[in-house]
Amino acid sequence: MTVPISPCFVIKPKSGALPEGLDGEAAGSSGLFVSRPAAPGSDPRQGWQRLMRDYGDHIEFAAPVIVDSQGLQSLPTGKVVVQFHDPPSGPALQKFQDAYGLRFLQKNEFRPDQLSFESLDHRATYPPDLIDRLQHDPNIKLAAPETAANYRRV
Numbered sequence: 001m002t003v004p005i006s007p008c009f010v011i012k013p014k015s016g017a018l019p020e021g022l023d024g025e026a027a028g029s030s031g032l033f034v035s036r037p038a039a040p041g042s043d044p045r046q047g048w049q050r051l052m053r054d055y056g057d058h059i060e061f062a063a064p065v066i067v068d069s070q071g072l073q074s075l076p077t078g079k080v081v082v083q084f085h086d087p088p089s090g091p092a093l094q095k096f097q098d099a100y101g102l103r104f105l106q107k108n109e110f111r112p113d114q115l116s117f118e119s120l121d122h123r124a125t126y127p128p129d130l131i132d133r134l135q136h137d138p139n140i141k142l143a144a145p146e147t148a149a150n151y152r153r154v
Helices: 044-058 091-100 127-135
Strands: 005-013 033-035 059-067 073-084 102-107 114-119 140-149
Touching: 005 044, 005 073, 044 059, 059 127, 059 140, 073 127, 091 102, 091 127, 127 140
Parallel strands: none
Antiparallel strands: 005 033, 005 059, 059 073, 073 114, 073 140, 102 114
């Protein structure tokens, strides 16, 4: 399953404010910003790589904005939700984290097979690639970025 993405990026700066020279709009009070690339129409991966190269020291997380079939935007938060066929624990959980470069955050209290993670190295991990790798793991039922909706007043 591929996730449609836009040429825009959601960015979570380390300081709470966008680095100088990077334009974007605050996305509510979540600490996230939406930034449009200087070169629209460029490949999202190239735009992400440029962000990491130019601003990576100042960014906690960056990912392309996800767009659904009706054009509504969802903003990845930097967390990944994984639903397992058989949830790992102990050494198996550590092995899973090591294999994907993830840090375990929490278990869903209502779904014991669903765990949340974040990437250990946001500068080296292109989020759509991580999701794709997880979705192809036979031990995983579902892998998706945690997202926040992006609403606009009209």
